Amino acid sequence: MDDRVRRHAGILTDYCTDVSADDDVLIRAPTPAADLVEALYERIGDRGARPTTEWRHPRATRAYGRAIDPDDVRTADHRLAAMAETDVVILIKGAENDAAGSDVDPETRAALRRAKRPVLDERLETRWVITQYPTAADAQRADLPTRAWEEFVYDAVDRDxxxxxxxxxxxxxxxxxxxxxxxxxxxxxxxxxxxxxxxxxxxxxxxxxxxxxxxxxxxxxxxxxxxxxxxxxxxxxxxxxxxxxxxxxxxxxxxxxxxxxxxxxxxxxxxxxxxxxxxxxxxxxxxxxxxxxxxxxxxxxxxxxxxxxxxxxxxxxxxxxxxxxxxxxxxxxxxxxxxxxxxxxxxxxxxxxxxxxx
Structure with a gap:
């Protein structure tokens, strides 16, 4: 594993969220960020905390958004209950396709945002951090080669x-x-x-x-x-x-x-x-x-x-x-x-x- 990924994980668990043995930790990540999730599990394990991962799946999210009627959208009580029991949330960005959900109806999208609000309110009560894992799609959006984008991301993260x-x-x-x-x-x-x-x-x-x-x-x-x-x-x-x-x-x-x-x-x-x-x-x-x-x-x-x-x-x-x-x-x-x-x-x-x- 790239040592820069391990250093990134250490910054997230030590500096950003100060994970301790008493913590229940939620990691929300895209599948290309599997290396960072693995490195986070190593750090969290060293501290004796309890991690779980929610994998982002843009195709499934799109399918749901296109299928559901806006009037049927409501807060997912099981997600709300889980967030209420969570101490630390680590949110990892990393696109595979920025336009994956672009054909979901705006009215449905607005209804989904409103339904997620109670979960967001609970998340804001945790120790949380948002970060970036370098993917080829994000490199393309930045008009950079993938390797140059990786260097840009890690240089921005690993500093004084x-x-x-x-x-x-x-x-x-x-x-x-x-x-x-x-x-x-x-x-x-x-x-x-x-x-x-x-x-x-x-x-x-x-x-x-x-x-x-x-x-x-x-x-x-x-x-x-x-x-x-x-x-x-x-x-x-x-x-x-x-x-x-x-x-x-x-x-x-x-x-x-x-x-x-x-x-x-x-x-x-x-x-x-x-x-x-x-x-x-x-x-x-x-x-x-x-x-x-x-x-x-x-x-x-x-x-x-x-x-x-x-x-x-x-x-x-x-x-x-x-x-x-x-x-x-x-x-x-x-x-x-x-x-x-x-x-x-x-x-x-x-x-x-x-x-x-x-």
Whole structure:
């Protein structure tokens, strides 16, 4: 087995989730990630914990989505009960075919997202992490040879996370006392948000591996303006390109997309919370130095900003403030490397991808 896979497994069990002998661990993985699952079982066994694996099967998921009537979709109680008994969840990404479920009806897809929400809520109570296993399909999407993609993934994962956390803490110190944030990019993006009273989250790889962003939550009714997204996002096998959202009083009042606008509409129509923002994230990982069409990496780049439609990051919202809730959390990304700036309380903190404190 490639030693990089074993090191990846060690980072997931030791740094990200701190697996102990008392833990029931769920690993959700695509079949191409079998080597990483094997390495995780070795690490989990060394610690005396109890693992189980849920294999992702896109063909079966597609078949189910095409067969079931949306009115028959409901929460899988056995999955909910199992998640309630789970201590650690390790979610592994790795595509065989990004478009495997693209012909599932959007109404059915939205119903399935809503039905999974209670399971997601239980998962968020565990110690969880999302990571990437390098596959040929993802390499192709990144426009890289498979071996180059493997090197890119492992270099992004296996690094000094304590140093990254210290660098990001400088932006946390800016955002924690902040009241307003404005994002300007080119002629198509000018979005104003209130973050008054919200916390700032330093993502140094505990929940996402790789990590590399600082995030906060907009006040639920504060977003005003228009934002246009530079990179595509894949939802349910459909690639949405050139998405544009216009907000008034925190809610999307107009939207468009150059490609798959219907998929964007279906996303917004999932529930009431899907039309509001649940996150503002600012990328800070300088070791991720190219776009890969993979949001787990692209949103961490140091010259990007992303906002997420839907469910809010609860760790940033005080108990006495409104928490946006939704069955979706969909990150959408803006390239801020050129003709762009981020203002915090009227002061420019990043211009053309460079932070004022760099």
């Amino acid at each position: 996370w304590d140093a990254q956390r210290a660098f990001q803490e400088r932006l946390v110190d800016v955002l924690e006392p902040a009241e307003t944030v404005r994002i300007v990019s080119g002629d198509d993006t000018d979005l104003r948000l209130s973050v008054d009273g919200m916390g700032a989250f330093n993502d140094a790889g505990e929940d996402n591996m790789p990590g590399g962003e600082v995030a906060t939550v907009p006040v639920v009714d504060s977003a005003d303006g228009t934002i246009t997204f530079d990179l595509p996002v894949v939802r349910g096998g459909r690639e949405i390109r050139g998405a544009r959202l216009t907000f008034e009083d925190g809610e999307v009042v107009d939207h468009a997309a150059e490609r798959n606008e219907a998929a964007l509409t279906a996303l917004l129509d999932t529930d009431d919370g899907a039309r509001r923002l649940g996150e503002l994230g600012i990328g800070m990982n300088r070791d991720i130095d190219r776009f890969t069409n993979n949001l787990l990496f692209d949103e961490k780049m140091g010259d990007t900003v992303h906002v997420a439609l839907g469910d809010a990051m609860a760790e940033c919202v005080p108990d006495d403030r409104e928490l946006n809730e939704s069955a979706v959390h969909a990150d959408l990304l803006v390239d801020t490397s050129e003709d762009s700036r981020i203002e915090v309380d009227g002061e420019v903190v990043q211009e053309n991808g460079t932070f004022a404190f760099e």
